[in-house]
Amino acid sequence: MPRKASLFRLSMGDPGDVSAIEACLADGRLKPDAIAAILGKTEGNGCVNDFTRAYATQSLRAMLARYLEPHAVETVPLVMSGGTEGALSPHWIVIAAEKAEDAVTPGPALAIGTAITPPLSPSEIGRPAQAFRVRDAVRCAMARAEIDSPADVQFVQVKCPLLTAARAATVGGDVATVDMLKSMGLSRGASALGVGLALDELRDMPGDMIGADRSIWSSRASCSAGIELMACEVVVLGQSPGWCGPLRIASTVMADAIDAASVRSLLARVPGDPALAVRAVLAKAEASSNGMVRGQRHTMLEDSDISATRHARGFVGGVLAGLVGHTELFVSGGAEHQGPDGGGPVSIIYSLQASDLGT
Template identity: 55%
Template sequence: MPVAKVHRISAASPDDVSGIETAIASGRIDPKGVIAVLGKTEGNGLVNDYARGYAALALKLMFERYLGAELAAKICLVMSGGTEGGMSPHWTVFERAEGEGAERPALALGRAHTAALPAEHLGRLPQADMVAEAVHAAMRDARIDDPAAVHFVQVKCPLLTVARTAEAEARGAAVATKDTLKSMNLSRAASALGVALALGEVDRGKLSDAQIGNDWSIWSGRASCSAGIELLDHEVVVMGMSPAWSGSLSIDHAVMTDAIDIEPVRAALSRLGLNSGGQLNSSQRGRLTAVLAKAEASHDGRLRGNRHTMLDDSDISSTRHARAFVCGALAGLIGHAEIYVSGGAEHQGPDGGGPVALIVNRQAE
């Protein structure tokens, strides 16, 4: 029976895989069971954030030493750039092992890769459909039958560069935008709606290209999408609960309605057995294996009635402001800042808010 293992490992730089290698050497991680690595890397998180590719390359080369190129290529490497504020760079390693855990249902993990996305499909319904199909494939891989049992779907999606746009136009195809930065927004938006389609949160018959990246009334409460220059396809990781899995790990999720809405997160922690009227104590923090979140500056420029300037800053992207802000809000609740906060939450939670997933060890150490 499959058992999920999740390891959160600090990183000293985008290429610092020494902590993972130490865990492999000690037998704590079996590289043959690793299905995905989510990385928070320092960088700007924008089109030219090559730290993501640098980190992915370091991980790829490391896993190739243990597994060979073919098996290493199956691992989803989801690098999210930008550790603004006090957010701490780190890796979250997801591993599937075999055994007989103490409890069922338990955390279940699945993954899928898509084909390369034609540039003209980015930010449009064909991209959403491609992602929806991959989510269903990852659910089958995780042995999760009920969409309601899915608590978080992490998607790494591509973006447009000038060269990719030129290639499409040479074929006579028109892209959704020639603005490379806006292409990140549209790719995340279409991918998020693909998750929503797969999980039954959105009706495909009522969805149009015009709504993608524009209609903030439609969203997924479980999608987390990160765009990057380092890939042309999509990498999809599904996390949920399944009776086909056993073990000590459990997952739940919350949806923040705005950037300081921590009470739904506190409620999810309580459902997972971490009851706290304030900040988690050291024992509770030890059981909290991973926190995965999305962050977005609200498009109306307001936060609970007051003006914010995240969208007016010409020097720093609003995604960078939002990541730091949400990480700080969550860190105040959790008690540390080694939190995976990904910026750009188009259709990922309500406008200005976002989904948060929490993975907890049900057995106190």
Template identity: 55%
Template sequence: MPVARVHRISADSPDDTAGLRQVIAAGQLDPAGITAIFGKTEGNGLVNDFSRGLAVRALTGLLEETLGYERAAQVCLVMSGGTEGGMAPHWTVFERQEGAAGASPALAIGKAHTPALAPEQLGRRAQVELVAEGVRAAMRDAAIDDPADVHFVQIKCPLLTAQRIAAADARGATVATRDTLKSMGLSRAASALGIGLALGEIDGSRITDAAIGSDWSLWSGRASTSAGIELMGHEIVVLGVSAAWSGPLAIDHAVMADGLDIEPVRAALARLGLDVPGQLPPSQRDRIVAVLAKAEASHDGRLRGHRHTMTDDSDISATRHARAFVAGSLGGLIGHAEIYVSGGAEHQGPDGGGPVAVIVSRAG
């Protein structure tokens, strides 16, 4: 019976694989079982964030050393740039092993890779449908039949560069935007709507090209998407619960209405057996395996009736402000800041808010 294991490993730099090598050498992690690695790297999280590519190169090198080229290529590497504020750079490594039947249902992990996306498809309905099919494939890989049992879907999606736009031009195709930075938001948006479509959260008839990145009434409460220069397909990881899996790990999720809205997260913790009125004490904090979240500055420039300047700052991108803000809010609840917070939450939770997933070790 499959058993999920999750390892959170600190990183001293975007190419620091020493901690991962150490747990492998100690026999605490079998590289053959690695399904996906989520990374928080200390770049700017924008188009020219080379920390993501550096991390992918370092991790790929380690995986190829231990698994060989073909098997290493099957691991989903989802790098999210930007560790603003107190957020700590780290890796979250998802491992699938076979074991004796234990507590069930339990955390289940599924993955899928989509074919490469044509540049002119980015940010359009074609990307939505490609992602939706990929999410369904990842659910099958996780043995999750009911979309209600999915608690978080993480996708690494592509973005446009000048070269990719030129390639579309040469074919006589028209891209959704010629602004490479805006292409990140459109790609995240279309990917998030694909998740919502696959999980039955969004009526597919409402997803039009015009709605992508503009109709904020359309959103998924379990979507997390991150755009990067390092790929043209999509790397999809589904996290949920399945009776086909057993083990010590459990997962739940919440949706923050805004960057201050930690009470739904506290409620999710309570459902997982961590019910405290304030910040988690060390005894309960140690049961937290991973916290995965999305962050977004509201488009109307308001936060609970007061003006914020995240979208008006010409020096620092709003996504960087939002990551630091939400990491601080969640860190105050969890008691540490080794949290995976990804910026840019287009259609990922309500405008200004975002989904949060918590993975914990069961009591006892």
């Protein structure tokens, strides 16, 4: 029997506000045991000390515990991405999967598979060991989603850990970096390279490549680091003939932060009004390392008050919002090995039945 994915994009009043999700559970639109993954954009700074991610995760776990057994709660990836700079709006993206009673809209359709690695040692974060763990988790998630070919994977969301001084101390200082903010980038980069290995975008991965060789990147990796976990949580999104329903997913890569043309081409695949049909937008944003955007200087890397990742989220978020027509966009900053330098992957999940607001 084929499976069917559903997606709910829900507004968030604050990082602890799970009321919109509970409303979907209460009225039966969302079944607790069908929840495959929950993504969230929270309003923190997106840096090491952004505890809005942990607050949101804690709130979700407490809510899910009222509906699911403890072991079931632990298997649901909760991917929180901090930072809603500019006019980006905090929101949840709840993806559910269940067996389809009637394949009204045949596939290939949106497919989702998830996997969670064992907890990483602090000494593994930002190093090849992390990449290999993510590679294996991506392959596991693909199998669970019944996605046989890497070509059918459109987007891989990874939530990965970062280093703190306390974590580094537990392994005697044997860590990739003692700069905790830099550890976020190395963790994201190692995770992205792991995705690239799993999707056959890379053949091998020398240890000195992580965070150094910007010419090596995955076109479908989106990685977000946080203090709230030590494992890597992996969500694979693609299309499979084993899935049915109206939801589809398509992806592109922005060559730079203002590459609206690539996104317009992507939106051209959507039937009808994208503001209605597009259910979710997932994107990466990064300040180009040469300090330039199409020959003109930017100052994102030189601002000592605001992290460049925050500038990039707000900047790219504005570009995307103008194209899509709303501001509930899952724009994640820090795109190490995730798309070209200064650019990044973008994915849209859309419905073939724009009037069907329940999917």
